[in-house]
Amino acid sequence: MAELGLNEHHQNEVISYMRFARFKRGLCIKTVDSCFQDLKDSRLVEETFTVDEVTDMLDGLQTVVHSEVESELINTTYTNVLLLRQLFSQAEKWYLRLQTDVSDLENRELLEQVAEFEKSEFTSSNKKPSADLIKPKLAPLNEGGSELLNKTVACLQEENEKLKARLRTIETQATAALDEKVKLEKSLKDLQVIQGDQKDITELENKVATLKSQFEKTLNDATENQKFLEDDLVTTKHDLLKVQDQLSAAQKELEKKISANSCLP
Template identity: 45%
Template sequence: MKSKELSVDLRDIIVSRHKSGEGYKTIAAALKVSSSTVGSIIRKWKTFGTTMSLPRSGRPSKLSDRGKRVLVREVANNPMVTLKELQGVSEKMGEPSSRKTIATALHRSGQYGRGAKRKVIRSEHNTKRKSKELSVDLRDIIVSRHKSGEGYKKIAAALKLSNSTVGNIIRKWKTFGSTMSRPRSGRPSKLSDRGERVLVREVANNPMVTLKELQGVSEKMGEPLSRKTIATALQRSGLYERGAKRKINQKTSKPKLAPPNECGVSELHEEIARLQEENDKLKTRLWSLESQAMSALEEKAEAERALEDIQKVQGEKQLAAQSKEINSLEDTVAALRVDYERSLTANADSHKDLKENLISSKHELLRVQEQLAMAEKELDEKFQQTAAYRHMKDILTKKNEQIKDIRKRLQGYEPNA
């Protein structure tokens, strides 16, 4: 995600460090900013004379910085708030925004919505057990129909099979030249198809047969199997074992009450009357306890409502105070920024005036230097026209001629090499 812009104060610090002679890498290491960012800010300052953000193309943001902070605060206080409710909050602030705009602003602050996990609907088709393999005869019928020119859909409709099954069988026949099942990985089944049919027939003839007896049948066929293997084979054929109903032990069961005799009828009526009186007393006591519990619950509900009202009032007061403080701080920051911009504009104007004065002074200095050079040249010309200069020049010429004459004479006295 794109990082935030640097503050104007930090940009001014970068420019001031550059003016003091520090390099890009030194400034970047000191302020923990990349060298490219430092270079971009300094080039912008050299080009436009300011570090403020220039007007950009595109529509300005509908949400202000304050509005974004309010939305983030709402989400932090109530994580279950919806975008529609946040739209109402933005409208109250006077910044009506779409759900997409609000979601984008929250994403920039690291707030993301979460949807409930989708519940998988398990239909009858999904829960149905994997079907058995088709018989070799049926596969041969599919291949023969395909050879006669029938298509996949027509064969599937005629034999009540799926198109994918028909296609798989035909591709297998084209690849291996046979419709028989290929060898597969894993241990082969201990029970053959014939043995499975025999076990199913035994269970059909005698539903009360046990797994131990079926083990004996499989051993007689020459296919000794465990009880688990036999039970699995029967379950594949739709046969499941059932346990017998548990019998009641007559010895441990409680004895039935004997019928009362004639002399005990009056005592039984007295006992029933006493139990009814106790029952009425218990009902009265229960009613009083229920009424007390209901009154206590009502008092508790009233106390909770009063506490919620108090908390709501306090929260509104606290929120109003915080918003007022934030607004005052924002106004102070805005005023300081305006003052800083004014001072920056004044400094820019004074810098411009100083630059113009320096340029004019430089031009004046060049003009004075040119005048001095011309005066020096005129002075040399005037000096050359004086009598003393001409006399000195004549003397020097005569001396040079005398020196040349003396050299010639000396050459005559030198021996020949």
């Protein structure tokens, strides 16, 4: 059987369109045939005709046939434009830009390939008994653009989990830094009390002063670390909210796709 180099779904779509085009073509041929038959029935009632009479009949027939054929050609052009519009609209939903090569429309080899394909598909001996009853189904949601949407949702979910884990780690570090700061402040106060009660012990005063300096430095470091962790925590929360919004939007788009496909016959 002749093939067009397309997958099964798209080839079925082509066959469906060719069936529609064959039907329209048959109607056009019947219309032209009826024009000739009308001329025979209405004008060819005498045995002999003058040249002027024959010319008049042929001119009238030409006008009718010309009008019918032109109307059908125009309608075919508009029909093809609507078909292209459907394809381009579907492509634009996934930000694709399709291109056409008009020169291929006059490629004799390709036209013969299409003719052979039509012949193999619609010849009565090769035609499947139930072909007219089979309506091509839409591709499953896990194919094509929907697969891309599923991958996007999965990536967003993974990034969301990573940000949540990072947020928990930063919150733990910030809590630990705050506890350490409280402990250092308490130790510093205790040393200050000891320093005030034992002013007469020079050695202890020097030791207390040294410890006080060390604790103050440690306290300052802890304060700076806490501020850094707090800033990082705020940034991470913002990133988490952004990813959650993206995830929600992607999931809504996926649900919309599923709903649109389920509504189709």
